[in-house]
Amino acid sequence: MDWFTSHLDDVWRLSVIHAYLAGIPLLLGLVVALPLGWLARRFSWAYPPLIIGTGLLYTLPSLAVFILLPGILHTQILDPVNVLVAMTVYTVALLVRTVADGLGAIPDDVRLAANAMGYRPVRRLLGVELPLAVPVISAGLRVAAVSNVSIVSVAAIIGVEQLGSLFTDGFNRDFFAPIVTGIIACGVLSLLFDVVIVVVTRLLTPWTRARAAS
Amino acid sequence: MIRFESVTKEFPDGTVAVDALSLTAPTGKITVLVGPSGCGKTTSLRMINRMIEPTGGRILIDDRDTSTIDAAELRRGIGYVIQHAGLFPHRTILANITTVPLLLGWDKARATSHALELMDRVGLPQSFAKRYPSQLSGGQQQRVGVARALAADPPVMLMDEPFSAVDPIVREQLQDEFLRLQEEIGTTIVFVTHDIDEAIKLGDQVAVLRVGGRLAQLAAPEELLSRPVDDFVADFVGRDRGYRTLGFRTAPFPTSSEPTVRLGASAADARGVTDDPWVLVLDDDDHPVGWVERERLDGTVTRDALHRGGTVASTDGPLRQALDAALSAPSGRGVIVGPDGVFVGTVRARDLIEPIEASAARERAASSADASGDEAGEGAGEGIVVAEPKAL
């Protein structure tokens, strides 16, 4: 506790970096996963390669990715861009299937009605299909958020600072306080992400609660 | 006017869903496509707005070949109602109804005020505007479906079994309202159902399709009942055809005067007007309210004492209604009112037989004149028939 109170500034600084490294890829990953998920749903031949391919990405060991990416991207090993790119890849890996499933869960009646009313594909996607897929996509995002917060900490091993640095620090000094602090801070951060996603989802989906009101 | 010219649909798997279908759906009328499951009704309907493309022949709307019109544009001008309404769950009722007007670029205020007006027309309280579809019953959702289809005032509306999924009482209500609405707005409607009674009730003309997507008969409902062209149509149309045609025939029939009492009269007054065991009761506006049994009366004649079984027929209504009134009256005398609902007299079943026979004879004479007359004459401009001989 003493350690925590005396290092409040450090913990705060690392938390902000951690939130940045885990959160930005969540948004970028969503933006990339949306068209890929749509493709997988739109063309049945595209579904297996996209779903299996992106699924495999998630099995890449994170440490290996952090070490190999600078070579591929021609960046410095300590450049946070490496972490952002890696985390975006993991987010995409988790979300493509979610987006495809979310779009696939839209009732046939609704899609049919949209076509019959003269929707063209893009407008139908944005105006009808995506809004209806929000609950499913949001569930996937919550999983990806927790996963990102956890995987980002591994980057401490290659020296990119964030909450994971507390683990390496504590390990090197055989000192538990920073490790416990890091675990708790990661937990709080995950919880915060979750709350933000849940609140935004609620704002976007008033109709899902209408049943109870009737 | 919608014209099918020898339209065929063969699906890629070789299924011929519609086979050389030719028919015309006249402007402002209800054309019903009816037939057993899988006979190609839905396929025919969806070819009109190009949700399915024909593989042969063409479809014209007001003489424009639909294949030359951009599909999305075409659809925005055609209302479409499906079985489970297919409302957008994430949009309020109001937003559902304004969908097509907004796609067409109407300004929001105009779309909204028009939508509210339509909610009125289809019998939805305006307080529903901000609700979501899941908060409405099936019947209410179907009304929204109809309002949504009509929201941009399309000249044409397609309906695919719109009332099949609601319970029978609501269905009947929706059908009656639908007929009233159609009378007001005069939209050209193609209506699909597998229910022959619904077809006969709603159709200005009815096209019976057989499996394989071939037109078996296209006729006015009455003609379908009285002159089915073959065993398939006769079977499909079902029992009691002769009796059911009476639902379409009107003819003058004689009525007899009937002693009556008013609501609130004393039992003694009621016994005084007649020796018959049953006495007819009128309200202060001379509208019949029911029969009372002379023997059972005491005190005054109240609504509670009325027999509830009898139906009432109108002098200008179909003969079936008059016959039903006679058969359902506890006295055996059917209660007849004028078009204004004012009591005119009563009629016995036996007095209806002669008018019924006479009307049947007139019908037979008219149809044999038709048949022997100018066969090619296109049914007095009603846009009828023309089943194309299938080329071999």
Ligand SMILES: Nc1ncnc2c1ncn2[C@@H]1O[C@H](COP(=O)(O)OP(=O)(O)O)[C@@H](O)[C@H]1O
């Ligand atoms: N996409 C399709 N591919 C192959 N066959 C189809 C397709 N859609 C419908 N059919 C077949 O076409 C026939 C007519 O179908 P449909 O028009 O839906 O009939 P209905 O609406 O009268 O029940 C049926 O035999 C059906 O199985």
Ligand SMILES: [Mg+2]
């Ligand atoms: Mg069908």
